Structure formats: structure tokens, C-alpha cells
Amino acid sequence: MISTLLALMTLDPKPPIVVGVDHMGFGHYDGKSWKEIPLKLKGTAVPMERVGLDGITSSKQISLEEGEGPSGKNIYFDYDMGAGYDEPVLRVTEGYAKRRTKIEDLGTKSATYKGFVADFARSKGVKGAKASDVILTKVIRTDLNGDGNPEVIVVAHKGSQVLEGAKKSDFGATILRTQIGKTVKTYELFFQTGYQMQHGPFKNYLLAVADLEGDGQTEFVTYDAEPWSAGGVIWRLTKAGKLVKVHEHGEGE
Ligand SMILES: [Ca+2]
Numbered sequence: 001m002i003s004t005l006l007a008l009m010t011l012d013p014k015p016p017i018v019v020g021v022d023h024m025g026f027g028h029y030d031g032k033s034w035k036e037i038p039l040k041l042k043g044t045a046v047p048m049e050r051v052g053l054d055g056i057t058s059s060k061q062i063s064l065e066e067g068e069g070p071s072g073k074n075i076y077f078d079y080d081m082g083a084g085y086d087e088p089v090l091r092v093t094e095g096y097a098k099r100r101t102k103i104e105d106l107g108t109k110s111a112t113y114k115g116f117v118a119d120f121a122r123s124k125g126v127k128g129a130k131a132s133d134v135i136l137t138k139v140i141r142t143d144l145n146g147d148g149n150p151e152v153i154v155v156a157h158k159g160s161q162v163l164e165g166a167k168k169s170d171f172g173a174t175i176l177r178t179q180i181g182k183t184v185k186t187y188e189l190f191f192q193t194g195y196q197m198q199h200g201p202f203k204n205y206l207l208a209v210a211d212l213e214g215d216g217q218t219e220f221v222t223y224d225a226e227p228w229s230a231g232g233v234i235w236r237l238t239k240a241g242k243l244v245k246v247h248e249h250g251e252g253e
């Protein structure tokens with residue numbers, strides 16, 4: 001009895017499942033659901049690995065710190081991305097997110113997907129949005145819900161990626177296409193245009209498609225940054241084709 005207890009006590013405790021983007025503490029999985037990272041994890045050092053669409057992994061020890069945001073105290077990661085990272089990077093506690101989903105990269109030249117994004121932007125009230133103005137940054141095809149039919153995620157924007165050149169008709173769009181039976185469904189993962197008096201830039205990304213907490217279901221993570229705010233969402237697509245926001249975290253106004 002005592003020896004069993006001792007054996008249990010000497011086992012290395014598993015690190016808490018946490019995810020973050022750059023310096024942003026993003027989400028915590030407590031075994032049942034995703035939540036904000038609890039303040040009690042302040043001071044914890046966790047081994048984190050990078051999870052990307054390219055599957056590249058680089059492990060790094062990250063310290064969880066306490067910060068003060070607009071919505072109160074929060075946990076952030078104190079670490080330096082180092083040189084060469086101009087896109088946000090998703091990190092997940094090491095040992096999780098081992099199951100990456102097979103992804104087909106469709107490239108960024110497709111006139112069909114440019115036209116699809118322009119149509120979507122017009123449906124959102126962007127007047128005169130043209131396919132030729134759409135910049136595709138990522139188009140992937142993958143089976144997100146494991147029903148055997150592929151989904152497509154399109155990440156696109158129109159306009160400048162720096163503040164100076166931003167125009168009123170600029171937009172950022174991250175869109176999911178899925179087919180349920182014979183019905184094609186379009187889901188908006190992110191769309192923003194005409195942001196207050198400042199028209200952009202809008203930077204939107206698909207960061208990862210992976211089983212983040214190891215429950216056998218694929219999650220996918222989007223992240224976007226406007227002039228005054230940034231945030232990410234962990235999503236899941238159910239077998240029935242319902243889009244579920246598993247967890248959301250944002251900072252800024
Ligand atoms: Ca599917």
C-alpha cells in the first residue's frame with residue numbers, strides 16, 4: 001500500500017495541456033473542455049512544441065506568467081520567438097497534438113478560390129470586390145471531421161498588410177467549405193472589413209489542423225490580428241457538419 005503510494009508520488013506529473021500563440025496564453029484543456037488558462041498555473045514551466053500546418057515541431061521550455069489585460073488578469077508566455085518568424089506560431093504542451101491531420105496544400109493561385117472569396121466579400125457588403133484583387137495566403141483540403149469527405153479552408157485578404165496603404169474596401173477572410181450529403185455549406189471563420197476609422201490591415205491565419213488534446217477528434221486553429229486587437233479560436237467540425245467554437249481567446253479592444 002505504502003510502496004504503491006510512493007510509486008505514484010514519484011511519477012512525473014504530466015504538464016497541463018495549454019496552447020498559446022506567440023506571447024498570448026490561449027487555452028487550457030482540463031480533461032473535459034477548453035478554458036482560459038487558470039491563474040494558478042502562474043510560474044509553471046512547461047515544455048511546449050510548435051504545431052504548424054507543415055508539421056514542423058520544435059520543443060521549447062516556456063514559463064507561464066501572469067499579466068493584466070483589458071478583461072482582467074491573464075496568463076501569457078514569456079518567450080522570445082527569435083528571428084525569422086513573421087507569422088504567428090501556435091504552441092501546445094509537449095506530448096499532445098501528436099496526431100496531425102493529413103493536409104493537401106492547394107497553393108495560392110487558384111482563380112476559382114479567388115472568385116469564391118470575392119463573392120463572399122460582396123455578400124458581406126464589400127462593394128466591387130473582384131477576384132483579381134484577392135490575395136490567397138493559404139488554401140488547404142483536408143477531412144476535418146473524419147467522414148471521408150474533404151473540407152476546404154481558404155485564407156485570404158484584399159489590400160495592404162501594412163497600416164499606411166489600408167483602404168476602405170480592404171478585408172480579411174478565412175472561410176470553411178464543407179459538404180454534408182448533397183449540401184455544400186460555407187462557414188465564416190473570420191471576416192473583417194472597414195475597421196472603424198482605420199481600414200486595416202487585417203492579418204488572418206490558419207495556424208494548425210491537429211488533434212490538440214488527444215481525444216481522437218481533429219481541431220483547427222485560426223488567428224487574426226487587426227490594428228487594435230488579436231485573437232484566436234479553436235474550432236471543430238462535427239460529423240453532422242456543425243461548426244463548433246471549442247475555445248476563443250482575444251486581447252485588445
Ligand atoms: Ca469531412
Ligand SMILES: [Ca+2]
Nearest residue numbers: 211212215217
Ligand atoms: Ca481533439
